[in-house]
Amino acid sequence: MTSDSPATSPLTPLRHRIDNIDAALIYMLAERFRCTKEVGEIKATSQMPACDPSREEKQRARLHKLALEAGLDPEFAQKFFAFIVQEVIQNHKNIAARHQSHATDNTDI
């Protein structure tokens, strides 16, 4: 069995809830990346490094606490955070490289 009839399956109400949560997660993540894009632009303009270990450590500790409060496996929360941070740092590096390349272009002019 790979899928059962949606009308009769006991999974259907749960799947509706999961789908609603997924939509919320996608919209939240879009907002998060909008914020981190702005952070990346500021960092690139100010020539700050893409990653900030001190800030990340504070975030990690906070998310651990929040995960415990929410009833989410704190180990999973850490894996999730590492997954997001990896993407954000790559985005910051891309933004910095673009700024660098624009600066070089301007020098050439």
Add this chain to the structure above:
Amino acid sequence: MTSDSPATSPLTPLRHRIDNIDAALIYMLAERFRCTKEVGEIKATSQMPACDPSREEKQRARLHKLALEAGLDPEFAQKFFAFIVQEVIQNHKNIAARHQSHATDNTDI
């Protein structure tokens, strides 16, 4: 520079927004795993397989569409979904193994 003064940094308001979003994400993820735990229990009781490729394909297509609407990189949305599904399937397998082990215990009694 690894961190700048919170009072003066232009990053501070953005970081507050990111922190709020992260809290929402953690609480959403906790709810999502609460739902998938219930799904795992139903699947284990009904001896359904841990993964359902047909359902996953529908979710993948829906999240791609939602990501485009939200302004989130659809490739990242797919990576995020794969990351979550991997965890959920592992949890389903653990639940099924626990059910199996309880069934064996009962047989012994």
